Amino acid sequence: MLKMLGAMLIIAACTSLGLKIVIKKRKTLNAIRELSGSLGEIAHSIDFRLDPLPDVICRLSQDLFSEENTFIKQLARQIEKRSHQPLSLIWQAVLSQFSRENALPAKAESVLSSLGESLGKMDYETEIDRLHAAQNSLMSLLEEMEGQHEKTEKMVKSLGIILGIFIVIILL
Amino acid sequence: MPSTKEIILSQLAEPYCTLLSRISFSGLEEIRFRVGRPVSLYYYNRILFLAESGTTQTQKDAKHASKNELEALTACLCNYSVYAYLNEMKDGFITIRGGHRVGLAGKCVEKNGQISGISSISGINIRIAREYKNCAVSLIPHLHLANSVYNTLLLSPPQCGKTTYLRDITRLLSADFKITVVDERSEIAGSFDGIPQFDIGPQTDVLDRFPKTDGMLLALRSLSPQILVTDELGDDRDADAAYKLYGAGCRLIATMHGDNLNELSKTKKSLLSLFDIAILMGRRDGRPAVSSITRLR
Structure with missing residues (x-):
């Protein structure tokens, strides 16, 4: 009986490990999707109203109905808290935390980091162009990662179960 | 309601936010920052210089503005959104919260024979606008x-x-x-x-x-x-x-x-x-x- 219970526990643990990997990957994909959408929204707001960036970011963060701790929400909070610090500095700090929390790939982080360096320092056309370019880079990265994710999702889940069974067999 | 001093300080980058918090804004008409030169405070009846501990009358004890500080100050005054202020910058100044006018000196940027902006900012002049109600x-x-x-x-x-x-x-x-x-x-x-x-x-x-x-x-x-x-x-x-x-x-x-x-x-x-x-x-x-x-x- 105890052996049976132990075997079931090992299989459940390995399965949940597989699921955890899949969920983490999904979280990364959702974060990239959210970031890409936010960049589009920022570009749209600048294009339409020529509002200053801190205002645009704060307004967008209020417009988001999601309860999730999105990049824009985190950024808006920090802008409010650290009003005497340069926006680029705040952007980098929020980005590195967001990247850690959501396991952003290095490519996405580098796109956003270089955008943050120049954001707000250019004329209107350049500003919009850069936002769209960063958005496009994230979109193509997202497509690429989604393709890979579809292929590997089932495999990772199955591998979790198989690993559990394998460990049980060895132990028995 | 925030005072003129509070409104202006809230729009300045460090170190000037801290340094200017130590001086009196009463009778102050202009704050002038020039690269490599002392930060000057123009009161209605005298000129003083900004120092680490407040104000000074001698240039050698004064805080000298650096190029990087002026760049940071400009970015902060533009609310980190130069694009939103380019139209105003073409005229050589921007208006900040409180209605105060910030004059800019630097290098002219031309586009199709017309001034399209100012780069390499070498001087900033914050003109403190005051309301004298009932003066007229x-x-x-x-x-x-x-x-x-x-x-x-x-x-x-x-x-x-x-x-x-x-x-x-x-x-x-x-x-x-x-x-x-x-x-x-x-x-x-x-x-x-x-x-x-x-x-x-x-x-x-x-x-x-x-x-x-x-x-x-x-x-x-x-x-x-x-x-x-x-x-x-x-x-x-x-x-x-x-x-x-x-x-x-x-x-x-x-x-x-x-x-x-x-x-x-x-x-x-x-x-x-x-x-x-x-x-x-x-x-x-x-x-x-x-x-x-x-x-x-």
């Missing part, structure tokens, strides 16, 4: 004409309070008349983000950053003002627009640069002929004051 109360009886007002010109050299008086005249007359302010350089109403930062009266509309002539004609078509107020009339196009206003029964109160009427009657005859009275401004004990009021017709 004594002028109001001179402006009134039955149920209307005289077409009035305020004349003075720079920094003698033309705009301050014009703002107060607008506020006082706004109790009785519908007024439109064509504020080409956001100086009269000190609009920030489209909202006047100064009290300009209950019946005043502001056309912020509209070119003067276009704004005057637009106001006439859409806002039906009884009085139109504008700053710094300069050329014959302004005179033509003003005649159109008169044709519609609208009155004009405006300012012009100059230090005497005789000189102006030679160089700007057509503009001067627009007005019924001229108020000459000057400085008394370092403060703006009315020098004379002249009936022109």
Whole structure:
């Protein structure tokens, strides 16, 4: 009986490990999707109203109905808290935390980091162009990662179960 | 309500936010930052320099501004959004919260033969705008004409309070008349983000950053003002627009640069002929004051 219970526990643990990997990957994909959408929204707001960036970011963060701790929400909070610090500095700090929390790939982080360096320092056309370019880079990265994710999702889940069974067999 | 000092400090980058928090803003008219030179504080009756511990009278103890500090200061004053201020920067200044004007010195950026901005900022001048409510109360009886007002010109050299008086005249007359302010350089109403930062009266509309002539004609078509107020009339196009206003029964109160009427009657005859009275401004004990009021017709 105890052996049976132990075997079931090992299989459940390995399965949940597989699921955890899949969920983490999904979280990364959702974060990239959210970031890409936010960049589009920022570009749209600048294009339409020529509002200053801190205002645009704060307004967008209020417009988001999601309860999730999105990049824009985190950024808006920090802008409010650290009003005497340069926006680029705040952007980098929020980005590195967001990247850690959501396991952003290095490519996405580098796109956003270089955008943050120049954001707000250019004329209107350049500003919009850069936002769209960063958005496009994230979109193509997202497509690429989604393709890979579809292929590997089932495999990772199955591998979790198989690993559990394998460990049980060895132990028995 | 935050004080002038608090409003200005909230828009400055470090280290100036901290350093300027140690000085008195009473009587302060300008704060000037120049790369490699001491930060100067222009009070209405003296000039001091910014120091680590407050102010100093000697240049060697003064805080000298660096290029990086000026860049950071410009970015902060532009709310980290240069694109939103480029139109203003073309004119050499931006208006910040509180209606204060920030003049910029640097390298001209040209596009298709026209100034498109300023780069390599080498100097920043924060002109502290102040409201002197009721400073123009004594002028109001001179402006009134039955149920209307005289077409009035305020004349003075720079920094003698033309705009301050014009703002107060607008506020006082706004109790009785519908007024439109064509504020080409956001100086009269000190609009920030489209909202006047100064009290300009209950019946005043502001056309912020509209070119003067276009704004005057637009106001006439859409806002039906009884009085139109504008700053710094300069050329014959302004005179033509003003005649159109008169044709519609609208009155004009405006300012012009100059230090005497005789000189102006030679160089700007057509503009001067627009007005019924001229108020000459000057400085008394370092403060703006009315020098004379002249009936022109």
